[in-house]
Amino acid sequence: MSALSDYRRREESITMSSEPVGMGETHELLTLNIGPHHPATHGVLRLIATLEGEVVRDIKPIIGYVHTGIEKTAEQKSYWKAIPVVERMDYLSYYFNAMAYCGAVETLLGIEVPPRAQYLRIIHLELNRIMSHLVWLGTSALDLGAMSMFWYCFRERETILDLFEMSSGQRMHTRYFQVGGVIEDIPAGFARNVQRFIDEMPSRADQYADLLEKNEILLSRLRDTCVLDEQTLLGWGVTGPLLRAAGNPWDLRKAAPYSSYDHFDFRIPVGTVGDNYDRFRVRHAELYESTKIIQQALNGLPEGPHIVEDRKVALPPRHELATSMESLIHHFKLVTEGFRVPEGECYYPIESPRGELGCFVRADGSAKPARVHMRDPSFVNLQATAPMVKDAYIADLIATLAMVDPVLGGVDR
Amino acid sequence: MPDQTGLEALAQQLSEALAGSVLATSHAHGRAEIQIAPEQNVAVLAWLRAQGYSFLASLHGVDYYPHEPRLGVIYELLDMRNVDRVSVKARVSTDEPSIASVLELWPGADFPEREVYDMFGVRFDGHPDLRRILMPEDYEGHPQRRDFPVGGEPVLFTYNETDGYGADR
């Protein structure tokens, strides 16, 4: 038989009829290792995927590749020196990490944060939420093949980072939040720049929607893929936009308001189907809501101190050091030893861009925390990826991973 | 949070339902905590779950060195309907650190339990895949115990680069 006729024979044997994929015993299982170095895993996540043809039967996430021992390091530092360390856990929502930790320490100390500090915190938290969602949107769109979204999202991200730099001097890991308030009042012109940004942001978000939501490829990759119902998600401990996409309006900003979130009027976007498209839509809609919160906080920004007056906790202003011996002593004491926190335990949950971020702090009466634990939403949410992608295509695995939005720094800590 | 009386009432009901399960209660900084007997943890959590505390918000370990029993496993439970939190603490000693897994109540306890095992060495009986999660699998020791050294290396500067790890280059 000549080579040509063999080819013809094989060509004719191809039928165009579709068969159900992954059924029957003839299909072998294939174990595929994805990561830890893989561009679509958003960091150093490793997935052991069991495939049957192109269908994912099971995945096992293997984590710990950026385990930094931050919780242990925080135990070696005095309370206020641990703030920069915990900020580096979930590196896209550093203000939230600092907020959870400071909130826990403030609860243990029994400090009431002044209203101006609470409002300043909210402005920065919500800017951070927008920033985190922008990085998510840009990189997720990149995974789905929409290249230009990355540039648009990072353009707005740079604007937000400029604002952070203006108020604190750093782009990332700003350490702006301090136990008892914020480290410094906002500089002149900050409010104007924030105003300019939030005037612009809704129209930018509209542009993103125009780019993505009329894209047939993106829609067919997201719609009705990897649906998981609300009860299953709750069993897996999932919170945040993933839970809201499944129809549960659980948001700690509304349910248990902290840092005067109850002063603001905003809505909680909720999905109806619980598929990847809803996860995308919920986060996208949160961009607008965060903008609204910032606008209200900026308009209603109260006058007053930006940090508590208690000199045992907050550093005295610089000019007092030259005139007051007492201030000098407080300053010396704070910088060398730090403040002592009475014995106790506290769990302080807040709503981070990814879900419930809880900080557990145990104080043993000394100037260093005896235990700091972050309940990071990425760590818990990542578990739900396996039930989500079961019996889905491997292309949907990439899309789902993008929509789950795990930040590996938060997963591994 | 349940207030002081609410917590006492809850603990009272709990100890009536499961004799000997409640060891202590504490209410401080707006946080209600029930300390339970570690061998009854699954029963207690199932009971609390039926009372409405149906969401396991967090599961983490604590080392109470030098107090005995040293290790603590803390379950932060959340009642989403009434927006109410209660924490359940079980203390185990380092000699026989084991407690039953709550995976059958909440599948989401999988990673947190593995983390507590990895960092504190508490074995969770009934966990199907109890391996190290964050540290390499051949690692020895449980790094977040308080008697574990924090580790680290001297930072290389030009004055000490000849006697550090770069000396052979």
Next chain:
Amino acid sequence: MEVTRQPDHEFRSRQLMARDMLRGSLEGDDLDRYVEQAVMTTTLDRAVAWAQGNSIYPLTFGLACCAIEMMSIVAARLDIARFGFEAFRASPRQADLIILSGRVSMKMAPVIRRIYDQMLEPKFAISMGACCSSMGVFNNYALVPSDKFMPIDVHVPGCPPRPEALAHGILKLRDKVQGTDREGWRERYGAVGTEEILGA
């Protein structure tokens, strides 16, 4: 400044000279002068280094916080494509620069070493940020400094470094690849350690 264009008489005469040379009628001093004007001599090594330094392909490899800042150097504000470094490759076999952007944990170090071994020569490494250069604020049980398991060409300080700092590090690497003598300040100043010896 006003720019006016002068008719290039030089150009016409060089054209004629080139025609003469091709005909073979250019001889002696005229030929020497022509060759000196028209030919740039260099060694092959230098030419290769010039090309190499201007077209480095980095590896798409992010570890932690610094990876986000590494992403922003390809974004619009600090477009690294201006220097020819924008072609990020996902496979280590196609890349010749690995940027260690973030903290290197004990579990990750063997993986990184393996990725580095898979890269083809010539290959370069930038250690970005304090964590992977010196373990930074987290000097603890979980981390490994990157110098310990692989050679690093450029360390970029910062936590995380600004994108500009990383771009500066990349340009320093380009200088190193091209062999331009801007590094080696210690030899140049005769310095031992961090102090300078004046008059050496």
